[in-house]
Amino acid sequence: MLKTQDLGYWYQTANEPLFQNVNLTFDVGKSYAILGHSGTGKTTFLSLIAGLDKPKTGEILLEDRSLKQIGLTNYRRHDVAIVFQAYNLFTYMSPLDNLLTAMAITNAKHAGDKAYARQILKDLGIADDQLTRNVQHLSGGQQQRVAIARTMACDAQLVVADEPTGNLDEDNTRAVIAQFQKIAHEQHKCVIIVTHEPDVAAQCDHQFRLENKRFKQLA
């Protein structure tokens, strides 16, 4: 589904790349973990496959179409959903409005369908009385579940998550990872999680470690 071809990126000069000649393939129905120490460039890699930035060398192909051809805004709108460590919800909205807004922006199949959005949130354990409450009144775990629900409500086949469990306790971490597995296996989406926690990575179908500017497959 998603391929990187000779992907490379640097911040200062080409002589000091974060990574180079990265050739990876990600398929639907599977979950992937990208492990690495802080500063190795795993989040930068995620920003590239999420369409938030452009690679310095190489390219990213979605169904054999370059992101340049698709256009980054179009790509973000229709093909990728992002979950952030800090949840990145609309703080002035309720969980329900967060989902409906994302569905409207991405022109999702169920855009405007309140019942559909409610069901997704309920499935993720958001109680009825919390659906229309401001998201800031929810706990961190609940907010991350709303963020995950947002990716589920949209039709994007690729879900990328940047340290999604970074602010969560053990129970919430387990629940969130289980949810990502569900998205990959039941909704047949491609889930890519960037994490520095080996336990989280271990629950994914495939693991890559970014080390010495190269990606190394662990499992």
Add this chain to the structure above:
Amino acid sequence: MNFCKRAWLNVWAKKGRSILLILVSAAILMFVLAGLLIRSAAIKATDQAKADVGATVTLSANRQAAFKKMQSSSSSSSSKSSRPKMTLTPVKLSDATKIAALSNVGSYNVTSSTSVNAKSYDTVSTSTGMGSGNSGGPGGMKSTTSSGDTAITGVSATSLTSDFSDKQSKIVKGRGITTADKNTNHVVIEKDLASQNDLSVGDTIKVKETSGSKSTVSLKVVGIYKASSTSASSAGPMSTDPANTMYTSYTLANTFKGSKYQGTADSVVFNVTTPSKVSSVKTAGKKLINTSKYALSTDDSSYQTVKSSMASVESFANKIVWLVAIAGTIILALIVILMIRERRFEIGVLLSLGEARWKIVAQFFTEMVMVLVVALAIAGAGGKFVGNQLGSQLVSQTATTTQTTSSSSNQPGGGGQNGGQPSGQMGHGGPGSTSSSSTQQAKTKLAITVSAVDLAELGGFGLAITFLSIMIASGGILRLEPKKVLIS
């Protein structure tokens, strides 16, 4: 239209911020509205002044030409004893009739002034110390000079004179002089003179001519008028008391002046129906008269006074509108810039979802429009009050300035339009001879009302200010990279 819903959710969720924005916008719009209201009221007042004030064209002897003629005669004459005198030619009524037939000329008033001496009554004396030397009165010496103690103002009709039309003088008993009084000995006298001599309507008084045969003439009192108290003070030190002025038909005044004055007048004042056409009436009138002997002068001072006063108010109002609009745009732009900086994270999330940048700008604009609608209602209610306060302050300041200028140009004893008076004419200011511009100033008040058009105009200004503010602030949105905001 999802951005509209987002805008509404944001405005509703952040009530405190929205209320502050509403208050700031309302304050800006209130001053813009005040400016707009003053401007439109000034335009209305000017239009009203055009309709109300009126303007006149006066036909009189050409003093300038007569003076030049006298000077040339003087230079050719070496003897001091034979020094030439300035001769003013009285206006021919036949010329006046021709000018009256011109378009835009409404009514006209013939004025012929002279003086007579009291015979059967006592004139009112002025006890100001100066200037009563030539007036008679109880115990006073009757004047034997060619200048009499009673001023005669011969007119076509008293109602056509500025004194009566401006309510400086008003008939308190009987009636005024009308065109029907032509060739009669009817007279309208002043109330103080009537009281002093126990005269009432229907009584007969006797006067003695100051020129010609100096015969005694009986006059019938048909009306009594009251001159305003201010007019007395306007008379100069060398003038008689305004109470000693009588109004008669101009034919009678001409009779007092002598037979050669039949069919003539000192001046004829034509009322121009459309003040802006004064110049064209003057030009057309000049073609009908002998300009070496006669002059046509225009008097649209009242109109010009109101016009210039309102123009200055209008100009100030315009400055208010533009200054407040510019300042408002800057203030709102700064607020929106700060607001956008505060919402960078939200913008990043929207961009990460694939939202178009213009829709994000549209969301901010919609939020501001929602704020604007409420601010507009508040400004609509408060703008009238601010406009009234500001407008009356402006008008009173302008009126004070204009009256100061006007009073400095009013010389004591000024003869007004009676430039070509024959000998025997008194140099009095006459009742109500103060500048009519001061009267007009009192009339000129700004009628400040908030109409739908004003609100629509204000809404337009508000939208423009909001749009500019958002455009200035949206530069940040257009440059914002979601990665920099969301992934640090």
